[in-house]
Amino acid sequence: MAGLEELASLSGLQIAGLLAVAVLTLCIWRRYLSPISDIPSPFTASFTRLWHIGRILKGDQNLELIRLHEKHARPRTGHFVRVAPNEVSVSHPDAIRKILGTTLHKDSWYKVIAFPDGRFENPMSATDPKVKTELSKHLAPAYTLSNVLQNESNISQTIELLLGWLDKFAADHNPIHLDKYFTFTTSDIVGEAVFSKQFGFLREGRDIKNTIANATPQAAYVSVAGYFRWLHVLCLSNPVITWLNITPWGHLIDTAMTAIKERQKNPDARLDAVAHWFRMLQQNPDRMQLHEIHSAAFNAVAAGNETVSTALQSFVYYMIRHPNAWERARAEIDAAGLHDRVVGYTDTQKLPFLQACIKEALRVFGPAPMGLPRIAPEGGLTIGDRTFPKGTIVSVNIWVMHHSKEIWGPDASEFNPDRWLTEDAAQLSKYFIPVSSYYV
Numbered sequence: 275m276a277g278l279e280e281l282a283s284l285s286g287l288q289i290a291g292l293l294a295v296a297v298l299t300l301c302i303w304r305r306y307l308s309p310i311s312d313i314p315s316p317f318t319a320s321f322t323r324l325w326h327i328g329r330i331l332k333g334d335q336n337l338e339l340i341r342l343h344e345k346h347a348r349p350r351t352g353h354f355v356r357v358a359p360n361e362v363s364v365s366h367p368d369a370i371r372k373i374l375g376t377t378l379h380k381d382s383w384y385k386v387i388a389f390p391d392g393r394f395e396n397p398m399s400a401t402d403p404k405v406k407t408e409l410s411k412h413l414a415p416a417y418t419l420s421n422v423l424q425n426e427s428n429i430s431q432t433i434e435l436l437l438g439w440l441d442k443f444a445a446d447h448n449p450i451h452l453d454k455y456f457t458f459t460t461s462d463i464v465g466e467a468v469f470s471k472q473f474g475f476l477r478e479g480r481d482i483k484n485t486i487a488n489a490t491p492q493a494a495y496v497s498v499a500g501y502f503r504w505l506h507v508l509c510l511s512n513p514v515i516t517w518l519n520i521t522p523w524g525h526l527i528d529t530a531m532t533a534i535k536e537r538q539k540n541p542d543a544r545l546d547a548v549a550h551w552f553r554m555l556q557q558n559p560d561r562m563q564l565h566e567i568h569s570a571a572f573n574a575v576a577a578g579n580e581t582v583s584t585a586l587q588s589f590v591y592y593m594i595r596h597p598n599a600w601e602r603a604r605a606e607i608d609a610a611g612l613h614d615r616v617v618g619y620t621d622t623q624k625l626p627f628l629q630a631c632i633k634e635a636l637r638v639f640g641p642a643p644m645g646l647p648r649i650a651p652e653g654g655l656t657i658g659d660r661t662f663p664k665g666t667i668v669s670v671n672i673w674v675m676h677h678s679k680e681i682w683g684p685d686a687s688e689f690n691p692d693r694w695l696t697e698d699a700a701q702l703s704k705y706f707i708p709v710s711s712y713y714v
Contacts, residue, residue, distance in 0.1 A: 367705070374670055415554075428466045456587055465533065638689050640672045
């Protein structure tokens, strides 16, 4: 009781001073006494997450990480850069295998991807690998190549709509915002593959309900909110907010839920993703719940658009900047005798140079700039000659790995599709990690 009385007698200034000393002590410990204090980092990153968050909001964390890894490339610590007090970005060639290719727990940051709130866990938001595997068991097969190809003709019709817009803008001699129209296209393809119905972006040629315009600020919010999940849950991700439907992504939820309801009224629709999920629910009612379908549909709408659109933009950009590559791809298509405006999947497998261009565009400018964080397990995690203690967050940034001169050679940052046509291509494929649910 005496201690409480003494605390109560302290003035506001004294309390503020004690808090300042406590914070300063914590910062000093993180900076100089932490088990990973010897790993190079920006000064502020060694004791606060704010450096990392600032780079996320600025939109250049991937480029800055590449620069830092190259700057600090030296024995023992050269493959590691500290991006936060307890997180290390890893560029060692073994990082993909030892961090992403194992069953490490994901960092709690991923929990922010549980939409519309924490009750609706999905394979992306699940941090326990066993839970992720169980949740994926009935959902992931809907995205197998064989299932997606069942909708190829309808997807081709969607691409035809895009080509129609390209023809129109060309005939009118007007510029076209390819970023918007590529996103219109990917959104409608998601609709076809998941719900057997386009969302109508290409038909109307406009951003319906500002879905695309809202995507960038929403992505920025989610990227940062994962580090302040308690605040995210308090303000936006709780059952009350979901019930009131006043979340910033409410229009995405409405889009997904409306599409599911309309899809259920059409039993004669194609075997799309929703049909597959409902069949799994019917066959496994004790191991699967309806909200898993809702969550999967929402994630498909929310996550599928920007990533694929970015990949398309990257491909077109680099092909335009490298006219020789464009001419070689065009000649390969002509030599194969392919004259359809939309080339089918099977035919594209006969076009090795085109495939190399697609892979190289995804390597040089990947759709995902965020790192993929995992947690060092009991007994620690050894990468190279460095062992990280239990609880350390170790992350792999796709851009860092794809621009590593150690792996890809001195031209790592250059667009060179021929690298995929050499004898070393199979070896390089081990380090090629474009967006994949396996790694996320």
